[in-house]
Amino acid sequence: MNTKLSDKVKVLPVPFKRPTAEEMKDKTTKWVFELNTLDPDIYMNKTVCCTASILQFPVHNGWWYRGCSKCFKQLKQREDSGELICPKHDVQIAVPCYKVYVTIRDDNNQATLILMGRQAEQLFGINCQDLVNKRLYPTEQALPEEIKKTTDETYLFEITVNQYSELMVRNIFPSKKSFASMVEQTPTTVTLERLPTERKRNIEASGKALCIVEPEKKAKNEKETKHGAMISASSVSSSASK
Structure with missing residues (x-):
């Protein structure tokens, strides 16, 4: 066309x-x-x-x-x-x-x-x-x-x-009032434009925190399991000696 x-x-x-x-x-x-x-x-x-x-x-x-x-x-x-x-x-x-x-x-x-x-x-x-x-x-x-x-x-x-x-x-x-109002709206616009980025940063930060917490929980669980096994073995040994 x-x-x-x-x-x-x-x-x-x-x-x-x-x-x-x-x-x-x-x-x-x-x-x-x-x-x-x-x-x-x-x-x-x-x-x-x-x-x-x-x-x-x-x-x-x-x-x-x-x-x-x-x-x-x-x-x-x-x-x-x-x-x-x-x-x-x-x-x-x-x-x-x-x-x-x-x-x-x-x-x-x-x-x-x-x-x-x-x-x-x-x-x-x-x-x-x-x-x-x-x-x-x-x-x-x-x-x-x-x-x-x-x-x-x-x-x-x-x-x-x-x-x-x-x-x-x-x-x-x-008017001066209208002009001032237009200027005051600028930071709001900038803030709105930054929101997706900030949200992304928060998600990434949360992800990193989860990565740190999970190994700690895993290590703690392994330690508790090992400790429980030792107690069970000790109980069995004590019963046998009797």
């Missing part, structure tokens, strides 16, 4: 990289309730940071769209022919692209962000086309497990505002 090179090569999402403490000094941080009042005229070209947990993924507008293979803009359907066209590149083959609405929260407030492209790939660990291809009947409303499993996790979101006053995610990083 012929296999295309593109079928063998998997493009991995960019791994998380937390900003340093020095980098965070230059960033503007906001609480969740402040995100809903950001002025687009001020924050359209300026980012703010907010640490919050993911509450849910609203699917009223789906979680992916059919985009242009060149610029990734959403394709529009031509009324006369039904073809999908890009306003900039004319008729194009559609490719699945992320556009995920995510509601975040802190202790008392909520805000809804839009997550697209590289940032979504980074969070879900898979690109949109691969995720859509995994599903037998992909729909824009049915959330896959790769997306749902990030619910209740806490992240540091870097956010900007677009011309429609929508909150757009520009970067996303695991």
Whole structure:
């Protein structure tokens, strides 16, 4: 069976990289309730940071769209022919692209962000086309497990505002707590991997102990047998002399 090179090569999402403490000094941080009042005229070209947990993924507008293979803009359907066209590149083959609405929260407030492209790939660990291809009947409303499993996790979101006053995610990083949790799990993994070896060592040690015990028991039994024989012989001799 012929296999295309593109079928063998998997493009991995960019791994998380937390900003340093020095980098965070230059960033503007906001609480969740402040995100809903950001002025687009001020924050359209300026980012703010907010640490919050993911509450849910609203699917009223789906979680992916059919985009242009060149610029990734959403394709529009031509009324006369039904073809999908890009306003900039004319008729194009559609490719699945992320556009995920995510509601975040802190202790008392909520805000809804839009997550697209590289940032979504980074969070879900898979690109949109691969995720859509995994599903037998992909729909824009049915959330896959790769997306749902990030619910209740806490992240540091870097956010900007677009011309429609929508909150757009520009970067996303695991929170310090989540990062520490991932690090703490490493020793457990190592311990589990060592268990078969340790079990084998214990079995070998037990085997060696048995090898040592058995000759000792054998020697003891032989000694008792010999001693019993001597007593019997002595008794016979004593009876004969009488």
